[in-house]
Amino acid sequence: MKAIAVRRGEETPSILEKPRPEPVEGEALVRTLRVGVDGTDHEVIAGSHGGYPDGEDHIVLGHEAVGVVVDPNGTGLSAGDVVVPTVRRRPNGSNDYFARGEPDMAAEGQYHERGIDGAHGFMSEYFTSPAEHLVHCPPELAELGFLVEPASITEKAIEHARASRSAFEWDPESAFVLGNGSLGLLTVAMLQESFDRLYCLGRRDRPDPTIDIIDELNATYVDSRETPVDQVAAAHEPMDFVYEATGYAKHAFETIEALAPNGVGALLGVPGDWTFEVDGGALHRELVLHNKALVGSVNSNVRHFERAVESVAALPDWFTDALVTGVYGLDEFERAFDDDDTTIKTAVEFGAR
Amino acid sequence: MKAIAVRRGEETPSILEKPRPEPVEGEALVRTLRVGVDGTDHEVIAGSHGGYPDGEDHIVLGHEAVGVVVDPNGTGLSAGDVVVPTVRRRPNGSNDYFARGEPDMAAEGQYHERGIDGAHGFMSEYFTSPAEHLVHCPPELAELGFLVEPASITEKAIEHARASRSAFEWDPESAFVLGNGSLGLLTVAMLQESFDRLYCLGRRDRPDPTIDIIDELNATYVDSRETPVDQVAAAHEPMDFVYEATGYAKHAFETIEALAPNGVGALLGVPGDWTFEVDGGALHRELVLHNKALVGSVNSNVRHFERAVESVAALPDWFTDALVTGVYGLDEFERAFDDDDTTIKTAVEFGAR
Missing domain, CATH: 3.40.50.720 (NAD(P)-binding Rossmann-like Domain)
Structure with a gap:
């Protein structure tokens, strides 16, 4: 599958070919629809924030994703569910913050952030995630679900x-x-x-x-x-x-x-x-x-994502039309990383529902 | 009655003779037991904080008081009740903060502070106060009730x-x-x-x-x-x-x-x-x-005073004995305003229960 990543030593994202991930127990396999771009992505690309996953020569970008479950893999999810993933993941070993559903309050060293720090992000055709870190979205939000994470x-x-x-x-x-x-x-x-x-x-x-x-x-x-x-x-x-x-x-x-x-x-x-x-x-x-x-305040947890789903669903169409200045397919993904005065919010599109 | 006040133009407190106050409707008359001294009193005396009541040439000091109700004056209080007064009072005209019992959240200009800013304090043999600004104390706290305000x-x-x-x-x-x-x-x-x-x-x-x-x-x-x-x-x-x-x-x-x-x-x-x-x-x-x-955080309201009553009651004797380094009668009240390294907490005593 295709993924958008930054390789060590490079300062622009490029498309890599990677194997489709296999969900382990507790994880679902998600087909990516869209992934938003924000200032943090630009910092990761520039190397001023975050870090590569251990032992990897690249980091897959993207922490503002929306996708469709294709393999629930025995979790409580169903194939076809539209979901938004949260960003923080357990590093090796658990800790209390994750155990009680508040990874957003974990201190440095007690988490990875997908697409930012120590873990690959969601800018790939498929990703896996523990079901507990996937938040349900109404199907109508399949296109704008990438706004849920910032919200x-x-x-x-x-x-x-x-x-x-x-x-x-x-x-x-x-x-x-x-x-x-x-x-x-x-x-x-x-x-x-x-x-x-x-x-x-x-x-x-x-x-x-x-x-x-x-x-x-x-x-x-x-x-x-x-x-x-x-x-x-x-x-x-x-x-x-x-x-x-x-x-x-x-x-x-x-x-x-x-x-x-x-x-x-x-x-x-x-x-x-x-x-x-x-x-x-x-x-x-x-x-x-x-x-x-x-x-x-930094990061957010499932509770905030659930509220954000409602907030994004309530945004008027004229607003999201004006806010989202570009959604680009893989053939022109570079445009999603433009950062000029006519660009407000962009996303990369990996597929449709 | 005798009161301890600072006159305009002076920088030390002195004893004044003032008429005993008459409670108006809603107010009780309280006989003062003890009044604590803190850093704010020293600032008021030095003229660096607070201000005189309108039209007065002096301000009676004291905002950390405990006393005994002598005339309930038709309020819900009873003669003999040991009470601690809160500090903020309505200026002319009411406002929402007082109406909802949160004068501690009122902004500048929306309150007077007794003994500090715009209103006479409690360092006098008697004082009056609206009953709603008097907090019940158990009789055992008659001597240490002056710690309730700071608490x-x-x-x-x-x-x-x-x-x-x-x-x-x-x-x-x-x-x-x-x-x-x-x-x-x-x-x-x-x-x-x-x-x-x-x-x-x-x-x-x-x-x-x-x-x-x-x-x-x-x-x-x-x-x-x-x-x-x-x-x-x-x-x-x-x-x-x-x-x-x-x-x-x-x-x-x-x-x-x-x-x-x-x-x-x-x-x-x-x-x-x-x-x-x-x-x-x-x-x-x-x-x-x-x-x-x-x-x-500044000031406090009745809810905090009520909790403080419990907190002060729970303090061990050895601690309050060590904290309160001096309680002085009117004949040596100046010693309550000493501020050296052997002084921790002092009070002026106006009477016993």
Whole structure:
């Protein structure tokens, strides 16, 4: 079967021929439909994040997949089920986090991430997975199921942010999403139901397809070149919830100033080292005197995937049509890795249901 | 009646003669037993925190009180009830936070704080309070009831920290209290039941009475001059819970490095402005990749006071004997405001039950 992988020493993905995997006990065999591409894939390709599986000279890419079960192999699944795989897998030996269904909370060294770190991903015509790591999708989501994994990332971040505010009555009205990449836009769409006023940060000029989507979602576009994050409270309003998806380290700290009293910032970016000055006294004081919180969030588990299935199913067609700027077959898979200002979200298509 | 107050323009407290207050509808009249002194009192005296009541040339000090109801005035209380007052009061006009019993979550301008900001405190022979802001104490706590308010601060911080970890299974084992002042020591004692291993940060040499208490509580004393907060994970162990009670702004950021994966830091200090360098990229990344959280916490509400009553009642005698280094009558009240290395916790005594 064909797979899209990065070989050691190379910095572009290529197609490899690999044997079709055989499911072992507890695993099902899945025929891949589509696999999305995101910033993490670009980092894996560039070698700045993740790592090859032990003893392998390549890593198969892809962690945002949707497929169809072709061999349930004695698991509770049925042939024809549309499924989305979660990303983290047990390394050698189990651990408590996997045992209780919370691999997203496992610390470094206690997991592999398929397509990212230590395990092959889903960008191949077939893949196997333990059934416990496959989440059911309605058949209608066969085409857009590759959005479930990124949506699950947001579901977890929202869950943890809300949990942090659960000790008191919190009725948030305003939310500010930092980043107009595909995850930021997806999050703005997902937050529409639960917030009265939405804002989304970018640094692009109009006309721009991401700003068009922000407008269409009735969110306010905030240009960080005109209104930095730490000035948004004065320029617009203090934000009950901030969702950081830029990976720009100063945003993690400016978030504290953007928040309304009792607000919470969910941080999702993974920046490199960067030393800079902050008014640490003012930030510390502001966190305390206004009961603010910051929660870091990475990865997601089956519970978040299940919620994400519902969230993706509820997205309006105009939105997903605008968000997904390209779905490419194996004959032109390279285009799925384009990363210019007209590209928002892409996927590689391996087959149809 | 006699009251201990700071007059505008003065920087030491003095005794004033004031009329005994008359309870209005909904208020009870309370005869004061004891009122504790803490760092906030010293800040109010120095003029660096809080403010005078409108139109007054002085502020009566004291926000850590215990007293006996002498005139229930038609409220549900009974004469002889031992009570502890909460600190925040409605300013002119009500607001939602007070209406739902969460004045601790009100933003600036939406509350007065008795003895601190905009309202007279409890350091007088009698005080009045709306009954809804008086928390019952068992009579046995008549002498130590002044510890309930500081304990309630810790109850709230713990509640918010635990809430932030409630979206997953969190079984914390190690806790690190930053600060060996009276609040830090009280917190170490309160955490003994729920953590296997406790650490407490200070910067003093042995022999020292606070270090003796830390030893006696089976906690590990961490000297910040030898082991800075950001090195405690390597020197001892990563901490599931960090409680910051130093008001030293760098600690808010170093807490992120001290935390174990999935850990939470509760911040309680209120530092002044202070600009310094941080490796913001590393801190941001660490928050995200290890699902860490920071929660700021200020003040406390009736729910936290009620829990604090139980916590204070459970403190061993040896601990409260060592913690409370002095209780002084009005004839020597100045000694309650001493702030040297042999002083841990003091109170002014206005009367006995």
